[in-house]
Amino acid sequence: MADEKRLDIMVVTPERILFSGEATEAVLRTRDGDITILAGHTPLVGTVEPGVVRVERPEGETVRLAAHGGFVQVDDDVELGAPDDGRAVSAGARAASGSRVTLLLGVAELAGEIDTARAQVALESAQSHLAELAGSGRSTSGEPEEEPDDELVEARASLRRAEVRLEATEAPAGASA
């Protein structure tokens, strides 16, 4: 962190602030692929696709979380540590300017909070459900499309959720997916 510019990350879910603090970089998945946000990033508004979000803390710690879709907003050259909406001001509280990343995630978990066993079970059941749907999909092709379609979408989504959860809990070495 030689740069004077600071990068603050706030990960917000509808029910609480999941993570808030300083970082050196944040990696997240958008529609076009993984992007890395460093201090001084251009202002950005975009969607976040289901995937693992990785935040590198200045102390060298890595925070990983499973994100199940949402939005990201990057503000550049904003005053950090300003007493707005009660977010935690980082230690030191240098009244520096820098970039602020706000991640709005409808559903998200910190890697440490994920129940791996449960995710594994969910993964398997989603896989078998998908296989079942794929099997029955051919035989009942004459039926109205909407319902099995919805079910398929839902099954795929739950599979993806389980995958992302497991991915988030994996060792940082296997971060690239």
Place this chain on the structure above:
Amino acid sequence: MAGGQERVLRRRIRSIRSTQKITKAMELIAASQIVRAQGRIAAARPYQLGMARIVLEVALGDQAAAGRLLGTPEEVTKVAVLSVAADRGLCGGYNTMVFRATERLLAEQERQGAASRLFTVGKKAQGYFRFRHQSVERSFTGMSERPGFTDARMVADAVLAPFIRDEVDQVLMVSTRFLSAGIQRVETRQLLPLVDPRGSDPAGGAFRQDDPGAAGPRGSRPQGYTEFEPDPAILLETLAPRAAETAVFAALLEASASELTARQRAMAAATDNAGELIKKYSRIMNRARQDAITTEIMEIVGGAEALRSDDRDDQDRLVIETRI
């Protein structure tokens, strides 16, 4: 008979006293839950603010293509209405206020020639509208006291779907806003299209623009050279339902806090009334007992008097008899 009346009153007092214990307990439970509900409202605020900021940013970045997702539709022929009430009663006028506002809205829409599709939250709403033969497209129950985000998402998905499929032109929501511990007000807000954050809409849209915090230093300063990924128009398509869903969640949270406040107030009043009744009936009962005692004394005295005069008569008679 006097003794009977006393027994009846005593029984009634006992019954009121046990009711009072229940209302008191409900009051305390509601009071303790209000604090938690308020905490949840506060915890949900950052997400709402973040969402409002993104909506603003996108709206500014996409002046032309906002289309039917932003602003107020000019011509409305079909609307979806979401009415947010409670699962339980015993909360004073809370539910009634929402129902009345909903019915007023439905009548208003009908007058303007728009067909409404009604969605409700809360068991009470389900019962009320069924009794009135107002067709309800879908009702959700079991979440009014402690709504989670998954509940909000479920409700929002159902209510917003007709708009996304282009079957309705507008989605409105009637719910109680928790303005403060003392003030709750039933309000109608537009969920979709999103209220244009650029326009100064004093009515306040899905987000609390009237809140000083919402349009604070972060919201009021658009940056002008923001990158969008994907394009604003496409982004808005995914954003709009999510923003509306956030508004539904906020409304559910506020409604739950309002419901609990209304219940606490109603139960406090009920407890007070029970106290009054106990006092009143105790007085009547005491008087009845006093009356009964007085009557008894009178009877005894009267009886004794009668006996004594009887004795005298007897003596007279005896005297007469002996004389004979």
